[in-house]
Amino acid sequence: MEASATVKPADMRPPERVACCIAGGGPAGMMLGLLLARAGVDTLVLEKHKDFLRDFRGDTVHPSTLQVLDDLGLIDKLLALRHSQVDKVQLLTSRGLFTIGDFSRLRIKYPYIALVPQWDFLSMLADEAKRLPTFRLLMEAEAQRLVRESGGVTGLQYWADGQMRTIRTVLTVAADGRHSTLRDQAKLPIVENSPPMDVLWFSLPRAPSDFANIVFRAGGSKLIAFIDRFDYWQVGYIIPKGAAQQILAQGVDAVKQGLHELAPEFDDRLDTLESVDHIKLLTVQSNRLRRWWLPGFLCIGDAAHAMTPVGGVGINLAIQDGVAAANALWSPLTRQRIDDGSLAAVQRRRTWPTEMTQAMQALVQKRIIHAVLTSDGPVDVPPLLRFFLRLPLVRDFPARFVGVGVRPERPSPALLAARV
Ligand SMILES: Cc1cc2nc3c(=O)[nH]c(=O)nc-3n(C[C@H](O)[C@H](O)[C@H](O)COP(=O)(O)OP(=O)(O)OC[C@H]3O[C@@H](n4cnc5c(N)ncnc54)[C@H](O)[C@@H]3O)c2cc1C
Numbered sequence: 001m002e003a004s005a006t007v008k009p010a011d012m013r014p015p016e017r018v019a020c021c022i023a024g025g026g027p028a029g030m031m032l033g034l035l036l037a038r039a040g041v042d043t044l045v046l047e048k049h050k051d052f053l054r055d056f057r058g059d060t061v062h063p064s065t066l067q068v069l070d071d072l073g074l075i076d077k078l079l080a081l082r083h084s085q086v087d088k089v090q091l092l093t094s095r096g097l098f099t100i101g102d103f104s105r106l107r108i109k110y111p112y113i114a115l116v117p118q119w120d121f122l123s124m125l126a127d128e129a130k131r132l133p134t135f136r137l138l139m140e141a142e143a144q145r146l147v148r149e150s151g152g153v154t155g156l157q158y159w160a161d162g163q164m165r166t167i168r169t170v171l172t173v174a175a176d177g178r179h180s181t182l183r184d185q186a187k188l189p190i191v192e193n194s195p196p197m198d199v200l201w202f203s204l205p206r207a208p209s210d211f212a213n214i215v216f217r218a219g220g221s222k223l224i225a226f227i228d229r230f231d232y233w234q235v236g237y238i239i240p241k242g243a244a245q246q247i248l249a250q251g252v253d254a255v256k257q258g259l260h261e262l263a264p265e266f267d268d269r270l271d272t273l274e275s276v277d278h279i280k281l282l283t284v285q286s287n288r289l290r291r292w293w294l295p296g297f298l299c300i301g302d303a304a305h306a307m308t309p310v311g312g313v314g315i316n317l318a319i320q321d322g323v324a325a326a327n328a329l330w331s332p333l334t335r336q337r338i339d340d341g342s343l344a345a346v347q348r349r350r351t352w353p354t355e356m357t358q359a360m361q362a363l364v365q366k367r368i369i370h371a372v373l374t375s376d377g378p379v380d381v382p383p384l385l386r387f388f389l390r391l392p393l394v395r396d397f398p399a400r401f402v403g404v405g406v407r408p409e410r411p412s413p414a415l416l417a418a419r420v
Contacts (some may be wrong), residue, residue: 014138014160017168018044019333021156022175023143023182025052027118027315028301029175030125031068031322035411037135038072039330039418044167045135046158048142048176052119052126059115059229060312063103064408065319066110071411075110077124083116084230088213089402094378097215098386101399108404113214115229118315134420143176146185152295156182171329171338172297175322178285180303186294193286193362195308196370198244200237200255201280205269206230217262218372218379224262235259236309240373241284248276255279284308286361288354293343300325300346305354310361310369311402317357323409324349330415353406360401 020036022029025047033045061069061078069075087104090097103111129135141160146153147168155168174182183190206229217224225236237255239247247254256270273279288305292298301318325346332338372379381389388394 014141014165015042015044015136015167017155018042018136019169019336020044020171020173020329021046021167021169022173023156023158024174024176024180024301024303025049025122025126025137025139026175026177026301026318027122028303028318028322029173030122030129031319032173032175032300032325033135033137034072034125034129034132035323035326035415036330036333037129037132038420039326039334039415040134040420041330041333042134043136045129045137046141046143046160047137047139050140052122054118058309058312058315059118059121059234060315061114061116061121062313062316062405063106063108063110063112063403064405065316066114067108067408068319068323068410070109071416074124074128077128078114078116078121081116081120081124082230083114084228085112085114086213086228087112089216089398090213091216091218091379091381093218093380095380098381100216100389101402102396103399103403105396106399106403111403113312113403115227115234132420143174143182146172146182146297153186153297170296170333170336173325174297174299174303175301175318176303178302178306180299182297183289183299183303186297186299188292188294188299189290190287191290193358194241195284195286195361195365196241197238197308197365197373198241198284199282199309200239200244200247201282202235202237202255202273202278203229204233204235204266205272206233219377220261221373221376222258222262223369223372224259226263237279238369238373244281244283248279248281252276252279282309286358288351288358292347292350293340295340295343296338298325298329298343298346300350304350305358307357308361308365310364311357313357313361313402313405316405317354320353320405320407320409321346321350323411327409327412327415330418334418349407356406 019042022045037043089101143158145157147155215226223238227234285306286308300321307314
């Protein structure tokens with residue numbers, strides 16, 4: 001796997017003041033940064049790593065995000081990146097393949113999930129943004145402290161090039177992910193949920209004759225997702241919360257045995273999984289802030305709400321937050337002003353989609369995932385559910401909920417027209 005464009009700190013002299021400084025160059029921060037800079041807002045994005053290279057950080061670009069990229073004239077660039085397209089999510093039951101969600105049935109412009117390495121996706125956004133005179137990206141720059149004056153946030157301190165620097169801002173945005181430093185600094189109240197599972201991620205080679213799409217296998221207290229990544233399988237081995245240490249202590253053979261039981265046709269390539277060092281643990285979290293903002297400060301993306309992997313919606317919600325924040329804030333930021341009402345409006349707009357999505361994830365976790373992980377026998381889809389998922393009104397719901405989501409955001413016409 002290759003990393004594409006990286007950005008070096010030498011690309012720029014750090015400014016001392018900007019209209020908007022965004023901590024975190026993930027999907028939320030890069031999308032917001034691109035949109036604000038495009039509309040003429042002087043924007044700085046700080047990213048603590050030296051590149052965007054992350055393995056298994058979630059590579060699902062959903063139809064709603066593809067539509068946003070289309071609106072921005074970036075869809076061809078995205079689709080030119082090496083990717084696979086998934087139009088169905090299926091479960092292999094004792095009675096054969098059962099389709100849980102079929103994106104190809106949706107009447108939308110991009111009826112599929114594009115699986116694009118996240119570093120390529122972020123590098124594409126960064127390359128696009130760097131063409132704008134109003135955009136700056138500082139890599140290896142770690143936001144550490146909020147600057148607070150007169151009851152509001154007026155900037156931040158960050159570590160770069162071996163020294164602590166201070167930048168003054170009209171708006172500081174925490175897009176620094178689920179372990180957000182700035183959110184902790186702001187001491188905003190948070191609601192924690194308790195998902196019942198964690199995920200072990202690893203890859204296996206993919207043969208051209210293999211099945212395609214995203215296919216779940218379930219049975220014997222196990223649930224495994226196989227995600228088609230073109231020339232390899234991204235495998236998600238879903239385990240009960242907290243069980244990772246015990247499973248990994250048994251060595252890689254315990255994981256291979258589980259794979260053998262549910263997917264024996266992969267036996268010929270299990271040797272490629274040499275040790276537990278090839279397995280990455282995702283400790284599944286789910287939470288959301290009660291309040292996303294302080295005067296001069298806003299949290300978006302995982303910093304505002306960590307999502308569980310159910311539906312693979314984390315990236316897309318992060319992007320939607322970025323779009324909603326840009327729609328509401330670009331205009332006041334071009335006037336170097338931001339009031340509390342505009343920040344509260346971003347939270348109001350995005351709270352409902354966040355809560356609805358987390359409620360649906362909790363339902364799937366409780367009714368399906370927990371049930372599978374605690375039942376010894378083979379897994380089948382209950383006849384009543386099979387019946388309902390044949391009804392035209394119900395059938396498309398899972399694909400629409402995952403692919404399009406609740407209240408999908410698009411850049412407003414005013415934002416699109418306000419190009420520098
Ligand atoms: C193992 C794993 C698998 C996942 N799989 C999926 C999936 O299949 N589909 C899906 O939709 N979602 C998935 N997710 C979730 C998804 O990655 C996140 O929901 C999404 O990336 C959130 O975007 P974000 O921009 O809010 O935060 P992040 O993507 O976490 O980006 C935050 C960025 O901020 C940087 N940063 C952190 N602290 C600082 C700091 N102090 N200063 C400067 N920079 C900082 C980080 O380096 C990072 O680049 C997965 C997550 C994990 C951990």
